[in-house]
Amino acid sequence: xxxxxxxxxxxxxxxxxxxxxxxxxxxxxxxxxxxxxxxxxxxxxxxxxxxxxxxxxxxxxxxxxxxxxxxxxxxxxxxxxxxxxxxxxxxxxxxxxxxxxxxxxxxxxxxxxxxxxxxxxxxxxxxxxxxxxxxxxxxxxxxxxx
Numbered sequence: 001x002x003x004x005x006x007x008x009x010x011x012x013x014x015x016x017x018x019x020x021x022x023x024x025x026x027x028x029x030x031x032x033x034x035x036x037x038x039x040x041x042x043x044x045x046x047x048x049x050x051x052x053x054x055x056x057x058x059x060x061x062x063x064x065x066x067x068x069x070x071x072x073x074x075x076x077x078x079x080x081x082x083x084x085x086x087x088x089x090x091x092x093x094x095x096x097x098x099x100x101x102x103x104x105x106x107x108x109x110x111x112x113x114x115x116x117x118x119x120x121x122x123x124x125x126x127x128x129x130x131x132x133x134x135x136x137x138x139x140x141x142x143x144x145x146x
Contacts, residue, residue, distance in 0.1 A: 029061075029062075030062040030063070031060060031062070031079075031081045032126075033126050033127060033128050033131075034060050034081055034086075034123075034126060034131070035060050035061050035062065036059075036060060036145050036146075037057055037058075037059045037145070037146045038057060038058045038059070038060070038131050038143035038144065038145060038146060039055070039056070039057050039143055039144050039145075039146040040053050040056040040057065040058065040101075040102060040103065040141060040142075040143050041142045041143060041144055042140075042141075042142045043103045043139055043140070043141055043142075044139065044140040044141075044142070045138075045139055046137070046138035046139070053101050053102075053103075055069055055070055056068075056069050056101050056102050057069065057146060058102065058131075058143060059074070060079060060081075062079075063078060063079050063080075064076065064077070064078065064079055065077040065078075065079040065088050067099065067102050069101065075090065075093065075098070075099065076090075076092070077089055077090045077091075078091065083123075084122055084123045084124075085120070085121075085122065085123070086120070086121040086122075086123055086133060087118060087119070087120050087121070088104075088118070088119050088121075089116070089117075089118045090116060090117045090118070090119075091116045092116070093116065093117045096117040099117070099119075102141075103135060103139045103141040104117075104119050104135065104139075105135070105137055105139060107137060119135060119136070120135070120136040121133040121134060121135055121136070121141075122134045122136075124140070128145065129144060129145050130142070130143070130144060130145070131143040131144075131145070
């Protein structure tokens with residue numbers, strides 16, 4: 001083999017590797033900036049009180065949301081996102097009160113469902129670094145991308 005053939009073979013190999021890498025089966029973010037892990041920084045309640053829950057996270061990816069905190073299994077929800085409207089459906093939550101650290105509360109007059117819970121949010125602000133959303137009960141949740 002001469003140097004010209006070796007150069008040609010190396011060129012073909014490099015082009016093949018670059019082409020394969022750029023056409024992989026990777027799934028891109030479906031929801032733009034929303035698809036990320038967000039740390040809850042503050043919860044602002046309608047009565048004017050505020051809390052900083054610590055290490056509680058919303059993790060959004062495509063059609064799924066996970067509520068996480070160190071030491072506990074994630075709580076999984078089905079995610080529906082359309083611009084300013086965000087809905088999380090928790091099909092396996094038997095007691096919605098376990099969602100309170102993430103700003104999800106139960107109305108006083110609500111009857112507890114046997115299984116499942118749905119919460120609606122309005123997205124007030126979304127950027128690559130900050131997420132602010134308000135629940136249908138008026139709790140404003142401020143998050144930072146983590």
